[in-house]
Amino acid sequence: xxxxxxxxxxxxxxxxxxxxxxxxxxxxxxxxxxxxxxxxxxxxxxxxxxxxxxxxxxxxxxxxxxxxxxxxxxxxxxxxxxxxxxxxxxxxxxxxxxxxxxxxxxxxxxxxxxxxxxxxxxxxxxxxxxxxxxxxxxxxxxxxxxxxxxxxxxxxxxxxxxxxxxxxxxxxxxxxxxxxxxxxxxxxxxxxxxxxxxxxxxxxxxxxxxxxxxxxxxxxxxxxxxxxxxxxxxxxxxxxxxxxxxxxxxxxxxxxxxxxxxxxxxxxxxxxxxxxxxxxxxxxxxxxxxxxxxxxxxxxxxxxxxxxxxxxxxxxxxxxxxxxxxxxxxxxxxxxxxxxxxxxxxxxxxxxxxxxxxxxxxxxxxxxxxxxxxxxxxxxxxxxxxxxxxxxxxxxxxxxxxxxxxxxxxxxxxxxxxxxxxxxxxxxxxxxxxxxxxxxxxxxxxxxxxxxxxxxxxxxxxxxxxxxxxxxxxxxxxxxxxxxxxxxxxxxxxxxxxxxxxxxxxxxxxxxxxxxxxxxxxxxxxxxxxxxxxxxxxxx
Ligand code: FAD
Ligand code: SIN
Numbered sequence: 001x002x003x004x005x006x007x008x009x010x011x012x013x014x015x016x017x018x019x020x021x022x023x024x025x026x027x028x029x030x031x032x033x034x035x036x037x038x039x040x041x042x043x044x045x046x047x048x049x050x051x052x053x054x055x056x057x058x059x060x061x062x063x064x065x066x067x068x069x070x071x072x073x074x075x076x077x078x079x080x081x082x083x084x085x086x087x088x089x090x091x092x093x094x095x096x097x098x099x100x101x102x103x104x105x106x107x108x109x110x111x112x113x114x115x116x117x118x119x120x121x122x123x124x125x126x127x128x129x130x131x132x133x134x135x136x137x138x139x140x141x142x143x144x145x146x147x148x149x150x151x152x153x154x155x156x157x158x159x160x161x162x163x164x165x166x167x168x169x170x171x172x173x174x175x176x177x178x179x180x181x182x183x184x185x186x187x188x189x190x191x192x193x194x195x196x197x198x199x200x201x202x203x204x205x206x207x208x209x210x211x212x213x214x215x216x217x218x219x220x221x222x223x224x225x226x227x228x229x230x231x232x233x234x235x236x237x238x239x240x241x242x243x244x245x246x247x248x249x250x251x252x253x254x255x256x257x258x259x260x261x262x263x264x265x266x267x268x269x270x271x272x273x274x275x276x277x278x279x280x281x282x283x284x285x286x287x288x289x290x291x292x293x294x295x296x297x298x299x300x301x302x303x304x305x306x307x308x309x310x311x312x313x314x315x316x317x318x319x320x321x322x323x324x325x326x327x328x329x330x331x332x333x334x335x336x337x338x339x340x341x342x343x344x345x346x347x348x349x350x351x352x353x354x355x356x357x358x359x360x361x362x363x364x365x366x367x368x369x370x371x372x373x374x375x376x377x378x379x380x381x382x383x384x385x386x387x388x389x390x391x392x393x394x395x396x397x398x399x400x401x402x403x404x405x406x407x408x409x410x411x412x413x414x415x416x417x418x419x420x421x422x423x424x425x426x427x428x429x430x431x432x433x434x435x436x437x438x439x440x441x442x443x444x445x446x447x448x449x450x451x452x453x454x455x456x457x458x459x460x461x462x463x464x465x466x467x468x469x470x471x472x473x474x475x476x477x478x479x480x481x482x483x484x485x486x487x488x489x490x491x492x493x494x495x496x497x498x499x500x501x502x503x504x505x506x507x508x509x510x511x512x513x514x515x516x517x518x519x520x521x522x523x524x525x526x527x528x529x530x531x532x533x534x535x536x537x538x539x540x
Contacts, residue, residue: 453502
């Protein structure tokens with residue numbers, strides 16, 4: 001090891017459900033370096049509420065889970081990816097149980113107990129395992145506990161990956177990834193990670209929007225890094241808006257799980273009138289693109305700043321035992337959900353597109369994998385069904401780990417990699433520009449590239465993002481990198497990818513709805529939107 005070069009077999013960028021699962025799968029055999037932008041447990045996973053889907057009950061079947069997923073995906077799911085995820089669901093649940101994850105149980109008539117399965121939009125059966133309404137916290141903390149004590153895993157918290165390193169930097173093939181540059185935010189210098197294989201498990205990009213259910217780390221870094229390194233990116237126009245985030249000036253990003261609707265919660269106008277039946281016969285249990293669009297519609301039609309979500313007609317004990325976290329948090333904001341309806345609004349929630357992978361998580365570069373929300377596996381098509389994301393994280397982490405085990409001998413470690421070059425940069429004297437541009441991109445993405453789009457709005461967004469891309473690049477070239485600058489550069493790149501993808505889809509399908517082409521185009525087979533970077537080195 002030289003001054004700032006860290007060597008490992010497996011470099012995992014990201015410590016959510018996907019990254020932690022992969023690290024645990026491989027750590028008995030290989031040296032794993034695990035990188036987190038902040039604290040290890042900070043990411044979307046820890047905030048997941050509803051649960052993780054997997055077939056369990058007698059009256060349910062794999063075929064039914066597959067069919068529901070395909071229906072939600074509006075004709076764009078990859079059937080093989082869906083089958084892979086669904087068929088491995090029971091294995092994923094068993095593995096989580098082995099790691100100490102404790103899912104909620106309920107008493108059976110014969111006195112025994114079994115897992116309580118909840119139901120969410122798009123699911124035709126109860127098949128969502130959950131830990132009350134804090135499933136993600138239970139999964140994240142259980143896996144993190146295992147990772148912390150594993151002797152072969154070195155954890156680097158408060159480290160942010162800046163860019164991937166391709167083989168051509170050292171005279172190897174440009175089609176290979178040999179590691180990454182990573183900023184140590186505490187010591188404030190960039191380290192070089194030299195790895196036989198690198199895994200992007202960096203989560204989604206919902207922070208590209210002003211209002212989001214996601215934590216601050218979701219800035220699409222993995223997608224932007226892979227794109228810059230020459231990987232294809234797919235279906236970025238399909239941004240999922242969750243219908244029900246709490247509406248309160250201080251409730252930053254607080255989600256009210258879809259399971260509230262699954263357990264009977266009703267959406268109401270402020271005068272108490274239910275409205276979902278006017279939009280879909282499944283009413284509150286329609287897939288969330290339909291519910292989010294319906295809420296957006298009535299809010300715009302009636303000039304509302306929110307609608308209401310009401311489960312207060314159920315017994316208080318039912319509400320507090322099923323939704324203890326939400327109940328407590330809402331009380332802090334002055335809402336008692338056992339007695340009153342909650343004010344809710346839609347917010348950006350999930351990135352269905354991402355780095356194009358095969359079913360083993362392989363990207364276009366040898367030695368580079370993408371798993372979890374950052375990947376585009378084809379599972380979700382044009383719209384993700386609730387609780388299929390945690391499932392994808394676990395199942396595709398298993399698959400990538402299997403592939404790495406089989407192929408790691410074909411992935412030699414590079415000799416020394418070039419150090420990060422800081423010779424031509426200075427400290428920024430205009431941090432205000434970075435924070436201003438952060439706000440600007442998120443605002444115009446919300447206004448012009450949101451739940452309802454038009455060609456004109458997308459054009460406006462494109463002009464603005466082009467300008468911001470130039471400014472971010474200029475900053476990046478002239479000033480020492482900081483967390484905010486790295487994230488801004490990534491945000492404008494993913495915003496651009498979302499806009500380009502949305503502009504190219506001349507129909508409405510799943511999560512992409514445009515007033516200029518309001519119908520789904522079934523005159524030809526449905527197509528994914530695959531964007532190819534200028535430095536693409538070819539299909540593997
Ligand atoms: P994350 O858990 O988001 O983790 C990303 C990791 O990458 C973090 O460790 C972060 O620090 C790291 N990272 C990012 N960029 C960098 C970088 N440049 N350098 C180093 N590290 C980096 N899905 C379900 O299936 N069921 C649910 O009930 C559910 N509920 C949800 C509720 C909420 C409020 C939210 C926001 C999402 C929910 N989802 C749910 C979606 C699901 O939680 C996420 O899709 C999933 O957890 C993503 O896991 P991940 O491992 O891909 O990424
Ligand atoms: C929720 O609990 O409503 C979120 C579920 C999901 O995003 O899958």
